[in-house]
Amino acid sequence: MKVVYEDNHIIIVDKCSGEIVQGDKTxxxxxxxxxxxxxxxxxxxxxxxxxxxxxxxDRPVSGLVVFAKTSKALSRLNDMFRTGDxxxxxxxxxxxxxxxxxxxxxxxxxxxxxxxxxxxxxREVPGAKKAVLKYKVRAVADNYMLIEVTLLTGxxxxxxxxxxxxxxxxKGDLKYGAPRSNPDGSISLLSRRVEFVHPVSKxxxxxxxxxxxxxxxxDLSANAMQ
Numbered sequence: 724m725k726v727v728y729e730d731n732h733i734i735i736v737d738k739c740s741g742e743i744v745q746g747d748k749t750x751x752x753x754x755x756x757x758x759x760x761x762x763x764x765x766x767x768x769x770x771x772x773x774x775x776x777x778x779x780x781d782r783p784v785s786g787l788v789v790f791a792k793t794s795k796a797l798s799r800l801n802d803m804f805r806t807g808d809x810x811x812x813x814x815x816x817x818x819x820x821x822x823x824x825x826x827x828x829x830x831x832x833x834x835x836x837x838x839x840x841x842x843x844x845x846r847e848v849p850g851a852k853k854a855v856l857k858y859k860v861r862a863v864a865d866n867y868m869l870i871e872v873t874l875l876t877g878x879x880x881x882x883x884x885x886x887x888x889x890x891x892x893x894k895g896d897l898k899y900g901a902p903r904s905n906p907d908g909s910i911s912l913l914s915r916r917v918e919f920v921h922p923v924s925k926x927x928x929x930x931x932x933x934x935x936x937x938x939x940x941x942d943l944s945a946n947a948m949q
Contacts, residue, residue: 724757727787727930732796732923734758734774735789737932740909744779744788758790778804781880783895786813786914786932799922804877809919813872813882814861814934816911816943817891818901820868825859828885832878840898841880843888854878856885861947867894869943871915882912894939909935 724742728735738744738754746753759772774790775797789809791797803809830843831851844851855875862869870891872882880899886892887899893912895905905911918929934940 724754724761725933726761727932728928730921730924732791732793733789733800733921733928734762734792735787735917735928735930738780738785738788740783740785740907740935743782745776754788755790762792775800777801778809778877780914781883781910781912783908783910784912784914785909785935786912787811787917787930788914789917793923796922803919803922807875809917811874811914812916813874814913814915814944815870815872815882815886816867816894816939817870817886818868818894819863819866820890822860822889822891825857827855827857828889829853829855830885830888832881832884834879841878841884843884852876852878854881854885856882858886862943864939864943864946867939867943869947883910911935911940913940 725737726734727737736758742754743751744754755774755776759774763772777789777791777800780788791800831847832841832843832854833848833851834841853876857873859871860868861871883893883896883899892900893910895901896910897904913932913934916931921928934944
């Protein structure tokens, strides 16, 4: 975990793949507990530390996670995420395919709870939720591409599912069609950038995550087109 931004009300951290943001049935230590320990030690706080979880990243995904350090920030950030006032940009390394350099994907997603998996449909079906994202090809290599994704809705496994449905599964994402896993169990999806107006101070906050320490990631990001 790396702290990217921090003030009295919010803290933004760059999470590693494999970490869970909040506790789940695995019983593994969540990132939220690690951040609480960091705050407790840094400020020598007695008793319990308040930390609000306002959004999550899938376990195999790396990158930026925003937490609230006060109840005021938590309630306001919850509203901002719900209304789309927090702008998140993702980078994904996907299978190379001949697609438009940029575009918008609109699908209808259904979720299978037992499989913990979403399925994309080209038209509305019972129980489906509309999913919309914008994408832009940033770099191309022999077998892979670097795609930048901006979410316009927030659905379960949305980027993973929609890119796979387009024929561009994310590298390492066996659940959504990648032929093999990444050696470290990650999928090549990064929560790269977050921008929002601070819920208390009203200043504009922009934070970036580092690309994973991997040769393909570094080669593609070095060649990323503006």
